[in-house]
Amino acid sequence: MPNREQILRAPKVLLHDHLDGGLRPATIVELAAEQGYDRLPATDPGKLAVWFREAADSGSLPRYLETFAHTCAVMQRRDALVRVAAECVEDLAADGVVYAEIRYAPEQHLEDGLTLEEVVEAVNEGFREGERRAAAAGHRIRTAALLTAMRHAARAFEIAELANRYRDRGVAGFDIAGAEAGFPPTRHLDAFEYLKRENNHFTIHAGEAFGLPSIWQALQWCGADRLGHGVRIIDDIEVGDDGAVRLGRLAAYVRDKRIPLEMCPTSNLQTGAATSYGEHPIGLLRRLRFRVTVNTDNRLMSDTSMSREFEHLVRTFQYSLDDLQWFTVNAMKSAFIPFDERLAMINEVIKPGYAALRSEWLFPSVSENPA
Numbered sequence: 001m002p003n004r005e006q007i008l009r010a011p012k013v014l015l016h017d018h019l020d021g022g023l024r025p026a027t028i029v030e031l032a033a034e035q036g037y038d039r040l041p042a043t044d045p046g047k048l049a050v051w052f053r054e055a056a057d058s059g060s061l062p063r064y065l066e067t068f069a070h071t072c073a074v075m076q077r078r079d080a081l082v083r084v085a086a087e088c089v090e091d092l093a094a095d096g097v098v099y100a101e102i103r104y105a106p107e108q109h110l111e112d113g114l115t116l117e118e119v120v121e122a123v124n125e126g127f128r129e130g131e132r133r134a135a136a137a138g139h140r141i142r143t144a145a146l147l148t149a150m151r152h153a154a155r156a157f158e159i160a161e162l163a164n165r166y167r168d169r170g171v172a173g174f175d176i177a178g179a180e181a182g183f184p185p186t187r188h189l190d191a192f193e194y195l196k197r198e199n200n201h202f203t204i205h206a207g208e209a210f211g212l213p214s215i216w217q218a219l220q221w222c223g224a225d226r227l228g229h230g231v232r233i234i235d236d237i238e239v240g241d242d243g244a245v246r247l248g249r250l251a252a253y254v255r256d257k258r259i260p261l262e263m264c265p266t267s268n269l270q271t272g273a274a275t276s277y278g279e280h281p282i283g284l285l286r287r288l289r290f291r292v293t294v295n296t297d298n299r300l301m302s303d304t305s306m307s308r309e310f311e312h313l314v315r316t317f318q319y320s321l322d323d324l325q326w327f328t329v330n331a332m333k334s335a336f337i338p339f340d341e342r343l344a345m346i347n348e349v350i351k352p353g354y355a356a357l358r359s360e361w362l363f364p365s366v367s368e369n370p371a
């Protein structure tokens with residue numbers, strides 16, 4: 001089993017990470033002070049970090065989502081967006097992430113007068129700055145934005161157009177997020193149909209706080225390329241007492257068509273979508289060879305990172321470096337950047353990275369961690 005330090009150095013790919021769910025606590029405190037935002041639940045970064053984790057640990061998605069009011073509050077100005085985006089990339093790179101798609105909802109950053117375009121450009125600038133700083137610190141990382149529309153709102157078409165306008169300028173695709181129950185994906189069918197006509201890519205948060213009908217709509221009505229979470233697909237899988245597995249039609253479709261599942265184990269424990277790491281559907285889905293990927297969702301609210309998600313899985317399911325490589329290659333195959341770039345990432349970055357880790361035992365006296 002890989003140890004913590006090897007997991008940190010293993011190349012990792014992250015497809016599902018919210019920009020407004022990953023701020024550094026100290027940055028929130030500083031931005032709030034600069035901007036005169038006085039509603040933070042704590043002004044000590046350590047206490048604020050604990051507050052986010054505990055408040056998000058609510059067992060309900062709507063209550064989990066309330067915590068974003070404080071992060072979005074300090075992300076209304078250009079310089080704040082640039083800073084948060086740059087720090088996000090630095091943090092991911094320091095954690096060994098080599099490719100990340102980071103999402104956010106531009107419509108949530110307009111309160112101080114920025115336009116949708118200004119929001120996208122500020123975040124893009126921050127991502128590029130973060131990539132440069134990471135490289136200077138010895139970490140190579142490539143990042144792209146996904147533009148999210150909020151499912152309770154009515155701006156999905158406009159945000160889809162925005163994503164399309166910036167598709168060769170830092171934006172790799174589109175997403176919808178927010179409370180799931182009561183807001184089915186078909187509410188935004190016009191946006192998805194538009195993106196399909198434009199040959200663009202999108203993922204949909206589905207099967208997290210609501211079950212199979214949400215997944216079915218996301219795939220069969222909306223045509224999602226990937227599923228955000230998708231954990232409830234487990235409801236369409238039967239495991240008999242003898243261990244025999246039977247897939248329903250929808251689960252079989254998801255597996256047969258290699259639909260990527262953006263799974264976020266820790267986030268699911270907080271929102272009540274799963275009860276423990278051991279019981280999390282990711283174990284069975286990986287065994288059945290669904291196209292499972294591992295993600296952070298919200299690093300701040302879940303007090304997590306890609307390495308920590310991997311560590312939990314390694315501890316729970318005894319995963320090896322081969323398993324971690326499998327998740328990572330799955331994620332890279334499922335990314336929204338062009339095929340030749342994904343392939344080169346797999347062959348030139350990911351596989352050699354894991355091969356180097358796997359061969360360390362051959363050189364015990366030079367290995368950084370001989371145990």
Ligand SMILES: O=c1[nH]cnc2c1ncn2[C@@H]1O[C@H](CO)[C@@H](O)[C@H]1O
Pocket residue numbers: 018019020021061065068072103104105108148177178179205208267297298
């Ligand atoms: O797990 C999730 N499920 C649904 N919506 C989410 C989740 N995490 C974050 N957001 C929502 O996405 C917005 C844009 O990033 C966040 O502001 C939050 O409201």
Ligand SMILES: [Zn+2]
Pocket residue numbers: 016018177205228297
């Ligand atoms: Zn999410």
